[in-house]
Amino acid sequence: MQDFPTAPDNAALFLDFDGTLVEIAERPDAVRVPPDLPPLLERLSRHLDGALAIVSGRPLAELDHFLPGPVAKAGNHGAALRRRPDGAVESPALASPPAAWRARTQALTEAFPSAFIEDKAHGFVLHYRQAPEAGAVFRDLLESLVAEAPEHFALLPARMAWEVTPRGVSKATAVTSLMAHPPFAGRVPVFVGDDVTDEAGMQAAREAGGIGLRLQDAFGTPGDFRAWLAALEARYAQGRAA
Template identity: 55%
Template sequence: MTTPSPSALPSSGLAAPSPDRAAFLLDFDGTLVDIAPTPDTVQVEPGLIDTLLRLKEICGGALAIVTGRPIAQIDHFLPGIPTAVAGEHGLTLRRSPDGAEEPVRASPVPALWLQQAESLVSNFPNTVLERKKAGLVLHYRGHPAAESPFKDAIESWLAGQDAFEIHPSKMAWEIRLAGIHKGNAVEALMAQPPFAGRIPVFVGDDVTDMDGVRAAKALGGYGYLIPDDFPTGHAFRAWLAHFGENA
């Protein structure tokens, strides 16, 4: 697929398609909101909801959130905003606001791992265990010295099996089903209306977003990372507002 002549992104020198051809697939944490000490304490900036609603309007509804979070958490922070949501790195998809959540694959982590994870975070103050449908995350932002012990524990749990993988994130280690990543989610969403036939623009901020970047580019679109392409999440959100206001 050949990428059409793009327009430059203001203040960035990057490129994006015109709104009538664009489909936006956006990460949440670190992209639409700044990283917070814990997942439940992130703040949605004033004006972001209006920006996203405007973006959704000018792009014919082709706005999706592709996140590591469960879909229900996006509903909490961005109620009724995106057309579609891919949760837990593409483990689950909701293709429309009134659609059902579709599990791509369901396989919960062993109960023993969860018990040991709970015990582990209890030994390191200000760390957090985040449970997911088919995985878990150990957050150590509040206690950086827990990085190595958390990694060692996860690697010991995963030894001798290939159903789950360890993935680094920002001040966190995640256990995730093998073969599940944001690139799968981008491909699935771009195959359906209102995304199909448009040019994907994927924006994220973390190593877990690289699969989404690669998938968007493979589909003839654009994949950008913060801070490689935008210096901060705030700078990206300012560009997004400018894009919507000047369409």
């Protein structure tokens, strides 16, 4: 039986969504959320006095749709932050890529009909999961576009996707910002993610004296991780009852 890591009683949990809490889907809107996951996260958040946040590349509106429970959330790689379930959304002023960039990307995808673009508030994602042969072609185009304004934009690699995103925000900035204020301040950050875009959040957690875990190495699958979260919630509940 695999030995899973442990989380301290005073943890602050930072959890990626796609590929970590739920399995990757062919398209972002096709993801399936187990019905017991939102209430599990809500209970965990209560045990941690609110120090649990979903940190995702998805927009907040999508996170709220798939995970409607009252937990803190950071969307668009930290570009939109809600510290508390009933709190205001914090969004720094960020550049948006020129419309011509998206038009050129769209034109290229016409040669690969299975690929598609996912629009974000300050960028876009080019998904090629169903057209893997196009990955390098898409990368070359997007790298050339970002090179036109490297001080404002970056190209993020993801699992079978490339994302054009503004500089200045990341999952690391989300973790750092959340850790600066209650209910996260003073706790031990634990970041769990599965993708290249999560590595900055993992590193930020480690630099703050916490733990950064890659799902595949520490747990295996999203199902294994959900089972670990359920066991963690049971441990916290037992500790409160004692």
